[in-house]
Amino acid sequence: MSSIKCECGHLNPEGTDICQNCGRPLSTEEKSKKLADMRYDGAAIRSKTHQRTVVDKIWNFFSSVKIGVSIIIAILVAAAVGTILPQVFYIPGGGANEAQTAQYYEDNYGIFGQIYNALGLSDLYGSWWFMTLVGMLGISLVVVSLDRGIPLYKSLKNQRVDRHPSFLKRQRLYGEGQVDDPDAVMKKAAEKLKEQRYNIREKNGALLAEKGRWARWGPYVNHLGLIIFLFGVMLRALPGFYVDESMWIREGEILAVKGAPGLYLENKGFTFDVYTQENTDEVFSEAIDRVGTVASNYQTDVALYETPEGALPGSTNAELVKEYSIVVNKPLKHEGFHIFQMDFKLDELSAMTFALENKETGESLGELTVNLDDPQKDYDLGNGAKVELLDYYPDFDGFENGEPQTKTPVPNNPAFLFKMTTPETPEGETSFVAIRQTLEPLGENTHKLAFQKAETRDVSGLTIRKDKTIPVIVLGGTIFMIGLVQGSYFNHRRFWIRKSENGQVMVAGHTSKNWVALQRELDAVTEYAGLPAYTDQRDKEAQTDKPEGDSKS
Amino acid sequence: MxxxxxxxxxxxxxxxxxxxxxxxxxxxxxxxxxxxxxxxxDIVEVGDTAPDFELVDLEGNTHKLSDYRGEGVFLNFWGTWCGPCKKEMPHMEKYYNEFEDQGVNILAVNISESDLKVQSFANTYGLTFPIVIDKTNSVRDAYNVRPLPTTFLVGPDGKVKKIIETEMSEQEIKTYMESIMPS
The missing domain is CATH 1.20.5 (Single alpha-helices involved in coiled-coils or other helix-helix interfaces)
Known part of the structure; x- marks a missing residue:
C-alpha cells in the first residue's frame, strides 16, 4: 500500500486529505481549498485506500454513498409501483395457485396486469429481486458504516492537540492577532471553555477544547439500528420465528393448532350476538333500524391442550392448559402464539333425530338421534325395535353404479342407509334416507324413519400468529431513533487555540452543525479572555460548498 | 520486521x-x-426423515411409524369421499398381501372422519391393511398434506423416498412397493 508522507514526517494512508498528525493539507484537491474538508476529519475513507482484488471492488461498490442512495430510490420506486394493482394476498384465492393468480391479473388488468404479475410486482415483498435490493441496502449500510466510521473514530481518538497553523487557518471560524500576555489569555480562555463544559487538553503552548464528540457517532448508531431492523425482518424466514396460519374448527371438535405442533384446541361453543332494540341504548338504535342487525360480539369459547415435550403427533395424552373465550381483538395467548377470532359459519348440521314409525298406523316405536360427527352403528329403541346404520353419506351427491356418493366429508346434505328391525319384521327392512327423499332399495317396507328435528352447530374461523421477531424490530427501531437524536440534536464542537513566540495567538473553531451556537460560545470566550477577533471565513468566501457533517443514510 | x-x-x-x-x-x-x-x-421433503407419529387403527391397535424401522412403509393419506382413493385402495390391498411378508407395510391414514364411515369403507372394499384415523389433523399438519390422496414412500431407514400427490395406477403401486423393500 502506498502512503503519503507529510512534511511533519507522519505517514498517512493513501487517500488522506488532511495529515492525521499535524493537520496540514495533503491532497492537491485539499490544498486548493480555502477551508479544510472536515468530513471524517480528513481521514482516508477506507475504500479509497486501495483497489486490488475482487473483494475490494465489491467492497468499494457498496461503500459508495451514491450507490446506497440509488438502492434506496430503487426500493422506493418498486414499493410505489407495487401499490398500483392489488397485491396477491388481496385477490380471490390469495395467490395460493400460481396459474390462477396469473389468470386473475390477465383477466382484470390485461397485458399490463400480465407483465405486472410476471415481474413479481404482484407479490412485491415475496419477489426475489425486491429482497435482493433490501439485502443490498443492508450490505451497503454495513460497509458504509465500517468504511467511514472506523477511520473517523481513529482520527478523532488520536487527534493532536498542537495542530499545524495551516490547519487552523483553514477552519471556518478563524482569528489571529497580537495580545499582551498570550499565557494569561490562554489560561483565561481555558477557564471559560471549561465553564462551557469543554474538555481541555494542552500541549506545547497549544490548546484543544472539545465537547460532544459522541454526536459524531449518531449516523453509525442510526445505521446499526437499521441493520438490526433488517436482521429482524430476515429472521421471519427462519423456521420457528414467524407463524401465520388459519383454521376452521366446529363446536365440539378438538383439532391440532395449525403451525403449533403439540397444541390442541377444543371449540366449546361459538357465540354470535347482535344489538337489539331492547338491549342497547339509542346509539345503535338508528343503525339497527337502517341495517337490521348490528353485531355486538363474536366469541369462541375454547380449551387449549398441550402434549408433553417429545410427544408424537397423533398421541392422545394432551393435558388441559387453560380455558379461554376468544373475542375479536382479545386473542388467546400461549407460548408466543396468538389465536384470533377471524371468521365464522353458523348452523352447520350436527345431529338428526328420526322416529321409527309404522307406515300404516303411524304408530311410533321410538326415536333415535344420529350424531353426524360420530354416528353409531346400532340404535336400540327398546321393545325389540332397533335400527342399524349401515352407511352414512355426509354430503350426498346422487348415485354412481347404484352406490350412493358423498362429495365432501362435511354434513351439508346427509344421507343414511338404515336397517330397521322390529318384532313385526325380524328380518329387517332397508331404507335409504336423505333430506326430502326416502328410497326402499330392497322392496316395500312396513316401517319408515320419519325426520323429527335437526341440531346445528357453528364453525369458528381462527387465525394463529406468532412473531418472535418483534423484539428485534423494536430494538432496531429504538436504536435507529437514538442515533437520529444523537446526530441531530447534539453537535461535536472543537476549538483550537495556539500561541507563537512573537505574542501572536491563533484561534479556530469547528462544529458538526449549529454554527450559531458555536459562535455564541466563542464570542463569550473572546470577550472573557481577550482573544483576537475571529471571522466566519465561509461568509467571506461566500462558499457554496456542500454542507459539512458526516453523510447521512 | x-x-x-x-x-x-x-x-x-x-x-x-x-x-x-x-x-x-x-x-x-x-x-x-x-x-x-x-x-x-412441503414441510417434509424427499430425503428427510419421515416425522414420527402414533395413531390408533380400527381394531384399537396403536401404530407408531418408528416401530416399522427396518421395513418399508407405504404411507397413504386418504378420505372416504375422495374418488381416486376409492380406485387405488383395492390395488393397494392386492399388493399389501403380496408384499407384507417381504417387509413392506401399508399404513392408511384417514383424515378425521367418523369410525363408522371408515369402517364401512374398509368393509366395502375388503381392506385388511391397518387403517388409522387422524382425528385432530395433527399428523396431516406434520406432513403438510394438501391434496388427497397423498402417499409417502418411507424406506427401511425411515427416510422419505418419494412423495406422490396423485392417484396411482396398479402398476405404479407395485413399483413403489418394490422400491421400499428392505434388501
Whole structure:
C-alpha cells in the first residue's frame, strides 16, 4: 500500500486529505481549498485506500454513498409501483395457485396486469429481486458504516492537540492577532471553555477544547439500528420465528393448532350476538333500524391442550392448559402464539333425530338421534325395535353404479342407509334416507324413519400468529431513533487555540452543525479572555460548498 | 520486521475481514431469499426423515411409524369421499398381501372422519391393511398434506423416498412397493 508522507514526517494512508498528525493539507484537491474538508476529519475513507482484488471492488461498490442512495430510490420506486394493482394476498384465492393468480391479473388488468404479475410486482415483498435490493441496502449500510466510521473514530481518538497553523487557518471560524500576555489569555480562555463544559487538553503552548464528540457517532448508531431492523425482518424466514396460519374448527371438535405442533384446541361453543332494540341504548338504535342487525360480539369459547415435550403427533395424552373465550381483538395467548377470532359459519348440521314409525298406523316405536360427527352403528329403541346404520353419506351427491356418493366429508346434505328391525319384521327392512327423499332399495317396507328435528352447530374461523421477531424490530427501531437524536440534536464542537513566540495567538473553531451556537460560545470566550477577533471565513468566501457533517443514510 | 512488511500484513488482515463480512452478509441474504421463495413448499421433503407419529387403527391397535424401522412403509393419506382413493385402495390391498411378508407395510391414514364411515369403507372394499384415523389433523399438519390422496414412500431407514400427490395406477403401486423393500 502506498502512503503519503507529510512534511511533519507522519505517514498517512493513501487517500488522506488532511495529515492525521499535524493537520496540514495533503491532497492537491485539499490544498486548493480555502477551508479544510472536515468530513471524517480528513481521514482516508477506507475504500479509497486501495483497489486490488475482487473483494475490494465489491467492497468499494457498496461503500459508495451514491450507490446506497440509488438502492434506496430503487426500493422506493418498486414499493410505489407495487401499490398500483392489488397485491396477491388481496385477490380471490390469495395467490395460493400460481396459474390462477396469473389468470386473475390477465383477466382484470390485461397485458399490463400480465407483465405486472410476471415481474413479481404482484407479490412485491415475496419477489426475489425486491429482497435482493433490501439485502443490498443492508450490505451497503454495513460497509458504509465500517468504511467511514472506523477511520473517523481513529482520527478523532488520536487527534493532536498542537495542530499545524495551516490547519487552523483553514477552519471556518478563524482569528489571529497580537495580545499582551498570550499565557494569561490562554489560561483565561481555558477557564471559560471549561465553564462551557469543554474538555481541555494542552500541549506545547497549544490548546484543544472539545465537547460532544459522541454526536459524531449518531449516523453509525442510526445505521446499526437499521441493520438490526433488517436482521429482524430476515429472521421471519427462519423456521420457528414467524407463524401465520388459519383454521376452521366446529363446536365440539378438538383439532391440532395449525403451525403449533403439540397444541390442541377444543371449540366449546361459538357465540354470535347482535344489538337489539331492547338491549342497547339509542346509539345503535338508528343503525339497527337502517341495517337490521348490528353485531355486538363474536366469541369462541375454547380449551387449549398441550402434549408433553417429545410427544408424537397423533398421541392422545394432551393435558388441559387453560380455558379461554376468544373475542375479536382479545386473542388467546400461549407460548408466543396468538389465536384470533377471524371468521365464522353458523348452523352447520350436527345431529338428526328420526322416529321409527309404522307406515300404516303411524304408530311410533321410538326415536333415535344420529350424531353426524360420530354416528353409531346400532340404535336400540327398546321393545325389540332397533335400527342399524349401515352407511352414512355426509354430503350426498346422487348415485354412481347404484352406490350412493358423498362429495365432501362435511354434513351439508346427509344421507343414511338404515336397517330397521322390529318384532313385526325380524328380518329387517332397508331404507335409504336423505333430506326430502326416502328410497326402499330392497322392496316395500312396513316401517319408515320419519325426520323429527335437526341440531346445528357453528364453525369458528381462527387465525394463529406468532412473531418472535418483534423484539428485534423494536430494538432496531429504538436504536435507529437514538442515533437520529444523537446526530441531530447534539453537535461535536472543537476549538483550537495556539500561541507563537512573537505574542501572536491563533484561534479556530469547528462544529458538526449549529454554527450559531458555536459562535455564541466563542464570542463569550473572546470577550472573557481577550482573544483576537475571529471571522466566519465561509461568509467571506461566500462558499457554496456542500454542507459539512458526516453523510447521512 | 520492516514497515513495508507490517503494512502488507495489515492489508492482508483487512482483506480477510472484508471477505468474511461480505460472505456472511451474502449468505444471510441468499438464505433469506431462498427460504422465502420456497416457503410454501412441503414441510417434509424427499430425503428427510419421515416425522414420527402414533395413531390408533380400527381394531384399537396403536401404530407408531418408528416401530416399522427396518421395513418399508407405504404411507397413504386418504378420505372416504375422495374418488381416486376409492380406485387405488383395492390395488393397494392386492399388493399389501403380496408384499407384507417381504417387509413392506401399508399404513392408511384417514383424515378425521367418523369410525363408522371408515369402517364401512374398509368393509366395502375388503381392506385388511391397518387403517388409522387422524382425528385432530395433527399428523396431516406434520406432513403438510394438501391434496388427497397423498402417499409417502418411507424406506427401511425411515427416510422419505418419494412423495406422490396423485392417484396411482396398479402398476405404479407395485413399483413403489418394490422400491421400499428392505434388501
Amino acid at each position: 520492516s514497515k513495508q512488511q507490517e503494512r502488507e500484513k495489515k492489508r492482508k488482515r483487512q482483506q480477510i475481514i472484508r471477505t468474511a463480512i461480505l460472505a456472511v452478509l451474502g449468505i444471510a441474504i441468499v438464505y433469506t431469499i431462498v427460504a422465502n421463495v420456497t416457503k410454501d413448499e
